[in-house]
Amino acid sequence: MKICVIGAGFGGLAVSTLVSDAGHETHVFEKESMVGGRGLTLNMDMDLSGYKSLLKQFHMWVPFAEPSLEEIYEGLGKGYSIDLGFHLMGGGKNAAPARVLSSQGIHLDLVGSRLGYIGEKVSYPFLSATDKIKIVPRIFQLLFSRKSTISSLKDVSMAKTIQKYGKGKLTLTLELFPRLITTVNDLNRISTGDTFFAQRELMGSSPVSYPLGGIGSIGKQLAWCTEKNGGVIHHKEVDNVIVENGIARGIQVGGEEEYFDVIISNLPVQDFFSLVPPEEFPGLRDLKKLPGTGSLCAYYALTDIPRHLLGKSFMFIERDLDVDGSDAAGIIDFKMACPQVGTSPPGKFLVQSYVICGPDEAKRKKKMDILRPVLDKYLNRLVPGYRKNMDWCFYPSVWQLDGVAKTIDIHKPSCVTPIKNLYFVGDxxxxxxxxxxxxxxxxxxxxxxLKVSHGVKH
Ligand SMILES: Cc1cc2nc3c(=O)[nH]c(=O)nc-3n(C[C@H](O)[C@H](O)[C@H](O)COP(=O)(O)OP(=O)(O)OC[C@H]3O[C@@H](n4cnc5c(N)ncnc54)[C@H](O)[C@@H]3O)c2cc1C
Incomplete structure (x- = not known):
């Protein structure tokens, strides 16, 4: 079969890797000159205008920088690489990208760790062995009690679950992890079933990890696998999907028409309307309105940090803020700071962090003014007086971190679309x-x- 994948984000590249491996003629079309979509790691030697245009493309802006972004990009940032914004991957070697790469014989090199907590005191790990003995049976009880299955907890909000079962450290655990898993602060909007399910899927490895070379190394390795399997990656923007009588036949690209048996879109679904006429796709307008998730991220370039922090990640929760959900959770992470990750020049330490906010809040300077001091405060608890050792810092804000938020009130669309031979993939x-x-x-x-519908082997 001839298969077309529109977009070389992680979702597009994972599917192109798998279908090309199964022997199908695979063509990926990516409009940018690089692969990886939102999972990009960028060398800071690139010019600032290129970086700014990527920020715009991926729904981001930089509300604060010290000194200015111009000064950072024109000199101070040389030798560093950064992602578009903070990235950590849940699940270590059990994470989905690691599993796909391992199916291709590639071992993903990761720095993985457990999670610490910055409260009045800093604790690492957050859950001690004794806590686990106390808390884990309670969580299992939650999962398998009267409601008996996780899916029946899908419609129960985390706020209700905490009200019913929260006690001692379990309350804080249930306030933190679901927020960090979903990138949503409002516990009334977080589904108990969804978060337990996500957590259960990733059990058995490091809770959080970061790949050597930056998050972008995953996209590069998936692209390498696609090409090794005979797939072709074209750096061209797709203009249209050709649909005739409810069947996707091909695409228009660079003024030419190309025909395929299967077409897979990796675009954020809200953008898909630009590729097909709405009359061909019932419900297309609803997709356009689906909200993503938001955060304020920060990168701090430090000349020194306490060595015991290297490779670890620390959660925090700041109470009673004027943001959605009132309390905002986030992470200060020292995985990028590890020399073997290779994103900072020798002798320098890049610390990444983020604090969650609503997607609309991420666009508003006033809300960012509230959140920036939160990030600085928690970094200062871990690295007291860090500013004395800081070469530069800047704060990218994003309102489509996840393409669509995973909450109780939002139903993400399925891979299968109302148009025959047309499918979706992605976050x-x-x-x-x-x-x-x-x-x-x-x-x-x-x-x-596809195995069932089109006899795709694998
Ligand atoms: C700042 C930030 C922080 C994040 N932090 C985390 C984190 O800590 N942990 C985590 O798990 N996730 C995180 N994410 C989310 C993660 O990056 C995304 O979930 C993931 O990369 C999405 O992959 P995707 O394949 O769904 O789509 P995308 O990465 O959006 O890929 C879509 C691709 O389609 C291309 N495209 C669009 N239109 C066309 C067209 N017409 N023709 C051809 N190509 C086209 C785009 O250029 C892009 O490459 C973060 C994201 C951001 C932006």
Whole structure:
């Protein structure tokens, strides 16, 4: 079969890897000159205008920089690489990208760790062995009690679950992890079933990890696998999907028409309307309105940090803020700071962090003014007086971190569309986990669906 994948994000590249491996003629079309979509790692030697245009493309802006972004890009940032914004991957070697790469014989090199907590005191790990003995049976009780299955907890909000079962450290655990898993602060909007399911899927490895070379190394390795399997990656923007009588036949690209048996879109679903006429796709307008998730991220370039922090990640929760959900959770992470990750020049330490906010809040300077001091405060608790050792810092804000938020009130669309032979893949699609895990897991699920509908082998 001749298969077209529109977009070389992690979801698109995972599906192109799997279908090309199964022997199908695979063509990926990516409008940018690089692969990886939102999972990009950028060398800071690139010019600032290029970086700014990527920020715009991926729904981001930089509300603060010290000194200015111009000064950072024109000198101070040389030798560093950064992602578009903070990235950590849930699940370590059990994460979906690691599983797809391992199916291709590639071992993903990761720095993985457990999670610490910055409260009045800093604790690492957050859950001690004794806590686990106390808390884990309670969580299992939650999962398998009267409601008996996780899916029946899908419609129960985390706020209600905490009200009913929250006690001692379990309350804080249930306030933190679901927020960090979904990138949503409002516990009334977080589904108990979805978060337990996401957590259960990733059990058995490091809770959080970061790949050597940056998050972008995953996209590069998936692209390498696609090409090794005979797939072709074209750096061209797709203008249209050709639909005739409810069947997708091909695409228009660079003024030419090309025909395919299967077309897979990796675009964020809200953008898909630009490729097909709405009359061909019932419900297209509803897709356009689906909200993503938001965060304020920060990168701090430090000349020194306490060595015991290297490789670890620390959660925090700031109470009673004027933001959605009132309390805002986030992470200060020291994985990028590890020399073996290779994103900072020798002797320098890049610390990444983020605090969650609503997607609309991420666009508003006033809300960013509230959140920036939160990030600085928690970094200062871990590295007291860090500013004395700081070469530069800047704060990218994003309102489409996850393509579509995973909440109780939002139903993500499925891989299968109302148009025959046209499918979706990516983090906007109903699948296990969030972010990079959801994007790649949706590709694994789609290949299973194609096996049945189109006899795709694998
Ligand atoms: C700042 C930030 C922080 C994040 N932090 C985390 C994190 O800590 N953990 C986590 O798991 N996830 C995180 N994410 C989310 C994660 O990056 C995404 O979930 C994942 O990369 C999405 O992959 P995707 O394949 O769904 O889509 P995308 O990455 O959006 O890929 C879509 C691709 O389609 C291309 N495209 C669009 N239109 C066309 C066209 N017409 N023709 C051809 N190509 C086209 C785009 O250029 C892009 O490459 C973060 C995202 C951001 C932006």
């Amino acid at each position: 906007c699609i109903e699948s296990a986990g969030v972010g990079v895990n959801c994007a790649v897991d949706s590709a694994i699920r789609l290949v299973d669906i």
